[in-house]
Amino acid sequence: MSTSPEGSTTLSRVRAAYARIEAVDRPEIWIDLRARQEVEAQARAIDERLADGDRLPLAGRLFAAKGNIDVAGLPTTAGCPAYAYHPAADAPVVAGLRAAGALLLGTTNLDQFATGLVGTRSPHGAVRNALDPARISGGSSSGSAVAVALGIVDFALGTDTAGSGRVPAALNGIVGLKPTRGLVPTEGVVPACASLDCVTVFARTLPEAEQALAHMTTGAAPALPGRPGGPWRVAVPPPDQLGAMDEGWAQAYGAAVRRLAAAGAEIRSIDLTPFTEAAAMLYEGAFVAERYTAVGSFVDKLIEEGGEGLDPTVAGIIARARDIPAHRLFADQDRLAVLRGRARSELGDADALLLPTAPGHPTLAEVAADPLGANARLGRFTNSTNLFDLAAVAAPAGEVNGLPFGVMLIGPAYTDERLARIAALLQPAARVAVVGAHLTGGPLNPQLLSLGAVLDRTTTTAPVYRLHALRTTPPKPGLEHVGEGGAAIEAEVWRLPAEGLGRLLSSLPRPMTLGSVELADGTSVPGFLCEPGALGEAEDITAYGGWRAYLDAG
Structure with missing residues (x-):
């Protein structure tokens, strides 16, 4: 059988996911959840393909798609049941992920027609926050995030x-x-504002998000002159330009700035004014008219028929956009061009702009009391990004009063990878378990050292693995999770920057995979496993207890 990123079969991961869905009891996450039997059948097929030696980089990875993205076999509703249509094919982003072996569980709830940042504007119910059900999850991609x-x-x-x-x-x-x-x-995405829309990816770690994104892109980005390794130049606004924020959030942002500085980043000041002025234009100006272009005629017709299934806040925003005069749009475009020029001048040669992702985290009750005001506040730092044609990475940066606090790094178009490298500096150090050529003194150990890795400890795996000698150059072993019938295998645990783990993952040659390795003390860390298809002709060397002992015996 195949091993997934968690050291188990794809089928077992699917069963665990459906058990988790039942356990968390959050039906508002989903618009359409696929039948378990159907998904299990596809999981078995993926496991069989892996056992036959197929290369599926995302095998065992489970994902969901926002309900405004086409998924063959499921209706696309954009959060409005009356709008539903049945796509003939997957959107290209979904098709690319499925081709790489990822398995889709269903489509997720959203602020209707992707109009909102709160996650409450849906006939399927408000999507509650993952950690505090009394607070919003944020939108419009609420179900996907939760x-x-x-x-x-x-x-x-x-x-x-x-x-x-x-x-x-x-x-x-x-x-x-x-x-x-x-x-x-x-393509295959219901537009909100077609000239600004982007398909995005959520994950729990940067490496996982980047791995998924690699199978969603249309091709290589244009080559940019750059400084691939830093030191990074990071722009930050003065505290008085951040505006009112929730208690403790300004301090958490300051801590993130200091963490980047401690990691070697050069911190420089920036005038945030052009960014915040442009942010206000997205909904208060004429650009909202593009939302009427996308679905306005449908909304008008549904309102005439009684408006059943329409969120009243969303309907009001889209309907009002119908009457914006054309001259106002041209005036706003001119003003935006001026602000864009000022923003680029302020950024100068900085690699990124660091900002809080949002100024606060409202409760469901607060949003219900002031739906437009609460939404506008949430977009203070994010609204201008696509208007200025910038890339962005949002990443966790600690907690405030027991709830997550996040920051984002914004930079020029096509600096996506650079932004992720800088964001990784904010993340805790990662660990990785190695059992073969990456061991101390091994031929691939310099690869770890070049990523800034430091040896944490020497240990063994839990007694649930078998070790095989692969026919590769240089020679290396393949670690296989078998459960019963396994043995403890010598291992080293290395600590490295989180960005280093991402680079290691992106450079792994076939048949190696990165999965979860159980250690003797009961903990699990990322480590190197092997595709089952490569083990057929490999010698079982489990009895030696480790790769070094096997080499010494030879």
């Missing part, structure tokens, strides 16, 4: 026009990647 945060799926697709792929990440303590517009196709 499905990831609750551990149901490994990653999920969202969309981002004004911050919908970042605000829910911050409020639920996960990662949100908003790529440069055009890197990820939007």
Whole structure:
């Protein structure tokens, strides 16, 4: 049988996911959850393909898609049942992930027509926060973010026009990647504002998010002149330009700035004014008219028929956009061009702008009392990103009063990878378990050292593995999780920067995979496993107790 990223079969991971869905009891996450039997059948097929030697980089990874993204076999509703249509094919982003072996569980709830940052504007119910059900999850990609945060799926697709792929990440303590517009196709996505929309990805870690994103893009980004290894230049606004924030949030932001400085980043000041002025234009100006272009005629017709299934706040925003005069749009475009120029001048040669992702985390009751005001406040730092054609990464940066606090790094188009490298500096150090050529003194150990890795300890795995000598150059072993009939295998645990783990994952050659390795003390850490298809002709060397003992005996 095949091993997934968790050291188990894809089928067992699917069963665990459905058990988790039942345990968390959050039906508002989903619009359409696929039948368990159907998903299990696909899981068996993936396991069989892996056993036959197929290369499926995302095998065993479970994901969900926001309900405005086409999934063959499920209706696309954009959070409005009356709008539903049945796509003939997957959106390209979904197709790319499935082709790589990822398995989709269903479509997720959202602020209707992707209009909102709160996660409450849906006839399917408000999506409650993953950690505090009395608070909002953030929107519009609410269901996708909470499905990831609750551990149901490994990653999920969202969309981002004004911050919908970042605000829910911050409020639920996960990662949100908003790529440069055009890197990820939007074909098969119900538009909100077609000229600004992006498909995004949520995951619990940066490496997982980046791995998924690699199978969603249209191709390589244009080559940019750059400084691939830093030291990074990070712009930050003065505290008085952040505006009113929740208690403790300004201090948490200051701590994130200091953490980057301690990691070697050069911190410089920036005038945030052009960013916040442009942010206010997204909904208060004429650009909202594009939302009417997308679904306005449908909304008008449904209102005439009684408005059943329409969220009243969303309907009001879209309907009012119908009457915006054309001259106002041209005036706003001119003003935006001026602000964009000022923003680029302020950024100068900085690699990134560091901001809080949101200024606070409202309760469901607070949003219900002031739906427009609460939403506008949440977009203070995110609304301008797509208007300025920038890339962004949202990442966890600690807690305030027991709830997640998140920041985002914003940079010029096509600096997506650079932003992720800087964001990784904010994350805790990662650990990785090695059992073969990466061991101290081994031929691949310099690869770990080059990533800044430091030996944590020498130990053994739990007695649930078998070790095989692979026919590779250089020689290396394959670790297989078998459960009963396994043995303890010598292992080393190395500590390395979180960004180093991501680079290690992206450079793994076939047949190696990165999965969860159980250690003798009962803990689990990421480590190297092997595709089952490569073990057929490999010698079982488990009896030696480890790779070094096997080499010494030879």
